[in-house]
Amino acid sequence: MIFMIYKGENITRTHMCGELNAHDADKEASLMGWVQRRRDLGGVIFIDLRDRSGITQIVFDRKIDEEAFKLADKLRNEFVIAVRGKVKKRPLENVNQKLSTGEIELLVNKLIILNKSNTPPFSIEDDINVDESIRLKYRYIDLRRTHMQKNLIIRSKATKAIRDFLYDRGFLEIETPMLTRSTPEGARDYLVPSRLNPGEFYALPQSPQLFKQLLMVAGMEKYFQIARCFRDEDLRADRQPEFTQVDIEMSFVDVDEVISLNEEMIAYLFNNILDINVAIPFPRITYKKALEKYGTDKPDLRYGLELVNISDLVSKSDFKVFSSTIKKGGLIKGINAKGCASFSRREIDSLVELSKNFGAKGLAWISIEPDSSIKSPIQKFLTEEELYNIIGRMGGKPGDLLLFVADTAKITNFVLNQLRSELANKLNLVDDNKYNFVWVVEFPLLEFDEDQNRYVAIHHPFTSPMEEDIPLMDTEPLKVRAKAYDLVLNGVELGGGSIRIYYEELQKKMFNVLGISEEEAKEKFGFLLEAFKYGTPPHGGLAYGLDRIVMFLTGSENIRDVIAFPKTQHAACLLTKAPSKVDPKQLEELFIDIRDTKK
RNA sequence: GGCCCAGUAGUUCAGUUGGUUAGAACGCCGGCCUGUCACGCCGGAGGUCGAGGGUUCGAGUCCCUUCUGGGUCGCCA
Numbered sequence: 117m118i119f120m121i122y123k124g125e126n127i128t129r130t131h132m133c134g135e136l137n138a139h140d141a142d143k144e145a146s147l148m149g150w151v152q153r154r155r156d157l158g159g160v161i162f163i164d165l166r167d168r169s170g171i172t173q174i175v176f177d178r179k180i181d182e183e184a185f186k187l188a189d190k191l192r193n194e195f196v197i198a199v200r201g202k203v204k205k206r207p208l209e210n211v212n213q214k215l216s217t218g219e220i221e222l223l224v225n226k227l228i229i230l231n232k233s234n235t236p237p238f239s240i241e242d243d244i245n246v247d248e249s250i251r252l253k254y255r256y257i258d259l260r261r262t263h264m265q266k267n268l269i270i271r272s273k274a275t276k277a278i279r280d281f282l283y284d285r286g287f288l289e290i291e292t293p294m295l296t297r298s299t300p301e302g303a304r305d306y307l308v309p310s311r312l313n314p315g316e317f318y319a320l321p322q323s324p325q326l327f328k329q330l331l332m333v334a335g336m337e338k339y340f341q342i343a344r345c346f347r348d349e350d351l352r353a354d355r356q357p358e359f360t361q362v363d364i365e366m367s368f369v370d371v372d373e374v375i376s377l378n379e380e381m382i383a384y385l386f387n388n389i390l391d392i393n394v395a396i397p398f399p400r401i402t403y404k405k406a407l408e409k410y411g412t413d414k415p416d417l418r419y420g421l422e423l424v425n426i427s428d429l430v431s432k433s434d435f436k437v438f439s440s441t442i443k444k445g446g447l448i449k450g451i452n453a454k455g456c457a458s459f460s461r462r463e464i465d466s467l468v469e470l471s472k473n474f475g476a477k478g479l480a481w482i483s484i485e486p487d488s489s490i491k492s493p494i495q496k497f498l499t500e501e502e503l504y505n506i507i508g509r510m511g512g513k514p515g516d517l518l519l520f521v522a523d524t525a526k527i528t529n530f531v532l533n534q535l536r537s538e539l540a541n542k543l544n545l546v547d548d549n550k551y552n553f554v555w556v557v558e559f560p561l562l563e564f565d566e567d568q569n570r571y572v573a574i575h576h577p578f579t580s581p582m583e584e585d586i587p588l589m590d591t592e593p594l595k596v597r598a599k600a601y602d603l604v605l606n607g608v609e610l611g612g613g614s615i616r617i618y619y620e621e622l623q624k625k626m627f628n629v630l631g632i633s634e635e636e637a638k639e640k641f642g643f644l645l646e647a648f649k650y651g652t653p654p655h656g657g658l659a660y661g662l663d664r665i666v667m668f669l670t671g672s673e674n675i676r677d678v679i680a681f682p683k684t685q686h687a688a689c690l691l692t693k694a695p696s697k698v699d700p701k702q703l704e705e706l707f708i709d710i711r712d713t714k715k
Numbered sequence: 716g717g718c719c720c721a722g723u724a725g726u727u728c729a730g731u732u733g734g735u736u737a738g739a740a741c742g743c744c745g746g747c748c749u750g751u752c753a754c755g756c757c758g759g760a761g762g763u764c765g766a767g768g769g770u771u772c773g774a775g776u777c778c779c780u781u782c783u784g785g786g787u788c789g790c791c792a
Contacts, residue, residue, distance in 0.1 A: 159749035173752065193742090212752055235743060238726055245727060249784045302792035322792085349791040473718085474788080576792045674785095685785065 127198040134170020138219040141205040148198045174222040184227040194233035200226040252690040277388040287338040292327035304348035314707040320346035328365040332655035337367045365657030398553040411529035416607030417552040419545035435497035441522040448522040456517035457483045476531040480520040561598040570631040575600045579614040613658025620648040
């Protein structure tokens with residue numbers, strides 16, 4: 117096959133393949149792109165030519181141009197070509213309604229094959245059903261699909277909208293190092309050995325946290341960055357080892373200023389991309405309330421099914437499962453599954469099974485039949501009064517199914533949260549067109565880690581406690597609330613942040629509570645404590661998971677669909693085959709020996 | 716690290732109680748065809764059944780181990 121050298125040929129692209137329409141009829145036009153499909157009728161050859169913008173049908177006819185027609189016989193899927201010809205309005209009966217360019221076609225009088233192509237391993241169509249590992253191996257082909265192109269276009273538009281908004285509000289986009297130091301606390305770091313400093317390592321940033329605080333010390337006042345972050349933890353449908361944060365930090369602000377700026381930004385973004393009006397301000401719920409009503413700090417507010425605490429009603433019950441749970445300091449809470457008394461035994465059993473899978477010992481249920489009679493395996497353990505009170509508290513009406521978990525607060529909340537979301541799906545209560553934002557505020561500052569036998573920061577060690585709770589740090593650390601806030605959308609955490617500690621004494625106190633010794637604090641964070649001595653403004657900010665935001669904007673179920681070159685669950689890139697072994701010489705330069713990798 | 720799902724032609728799948736030469740559709744290759752747009756018609760090629768081991772006269776099918784991809788719990792300040 118003869119391939120033309122493009123240079124020296126005289127086709128210049130005049131239009132994109134999605135552009136031409138009836139108004140361009142009889143014009144001379146030149147297109148470039150990929151062969152989407154070929155329909156060879158013998159005397160005439162139709163090609164669907166595709167570029168990023170769309171598809172145009174081009175026609176090769178012996179009577180129009182013999183040479184182009186002969187060459188067109190060689191065309192196959194995904195060949196890259198340049199064509200020139202005349203735009204022809206199609207007769208009415210030949211109009212293709214499915215194409216934006218369906219009213220016209222291009223009668224080709226000049227064809228240049230710019231490149232041939234192997235037959236692709238799967239076809240470039242939107243509704244494909246191909247194993248994802250094949251898509252990832254040939255990601256450059258997968259990304260030719262309109263669906264994937266649309267996702268990346270939306271991602272690009274979203275970052276532009278965010279930049280536009282923040283530039284407009286006086287923010288500076290500042291880059292921070294990718295090679296930085298490993299810090300204790302938080303996720304596992306990705307480490308990078310240093311050739312010039314044998315035996316020492318950089319860490320890739322988990323987030324630009326410390327640098328953005330130092331930029332506040334530096335007087336930058338308003339900073340943002342679209343920052344790549346790295347965490348060496350296990351992957352999920354919405355988690356990748358490298359991901360992108362929209363990182364924001366401001367000086368001289370408190371919680372309300374950060375929240376209101378971000379509400380405006382999110383409203384601007386969703387309006388800009390999805391053309392929907394997002395009502396601001398967003399509702400706020402305290403962490404405590406969120407756990408009470410939903411059992412989670414990221415509640416989905418699109419539906420009800422709220423959790424109800426009945427602990428006080430059954431603390432003295434003869435039903436030991438309930439009363440002993442209370443004695444041990446646990447919780448008994450329930451959900452009223454409205455209208456679900458009609459569930460079959462099998463359906464109820466599957467809810468019980470689900471609860472057990474998530475750690476509950478069981479799931480108690482009370483079914484209020486349409487005739488107001490009660491069906492329940494625990495009825496015989498409860499007094500009439502207890503039953504009456506429980507049903508009353510739960511708002512139980514004929515036809516309702518009441519579900520209860522009795523366990524530690526942690527398990528009770530966790531299981532009922534899972535149950536709530538399962539029920540919502542089962543009952544079709546989840547509306548994909550709703551965007552229910554909520555700020556979760558007043559997170560606890562600390563939690564106790566049983567494994568390490570010490571307090572750890574829930575957010576991070578630089579989060580400021582609420583002023584009125586500072587005295588509690590010495591007496592009841594678990595009761596200290598933080599100036600921390602998360603933005604939650606439909607049960608997904610989009611981002612979170614806090615007002616930071618900005619003076620040395622408080623930061624030292626925080627390290628102290630965390631059991632980080634003065635020497636260790638000095639060794640790991642000495643530079644920050646030092647910086648705090650030089651006039652640090654009060655400051656705070658927030659960071660979003662950009663990938664998750666884009667998942668919402670594109671309606672993606674999977675984070676890999678909004679990342680051009682994502683990694684598999686084993687953190688591998690099937691395209692480049694990273695990670696890989698390296699040349700022993702490289703290891704030698706880095707003073708690294710590989711031990712036996714079999715455990 | 717635990718639990719669950721999947722792996723058969725380039726792709727998506729079927730494959731009976733373990734039994735002849737492992738099938739289909741799409742794609743691919745060749746031929747015919749001047750109005751197709753999922754073009755049509757005729758013909759053809761294409762398989763280490765993820766890998767290794769075991770049971771058996773005989774394994775795509777049963778058992779064990781392992782690899783890969785996915786979901787999830789732990790983990791992710």
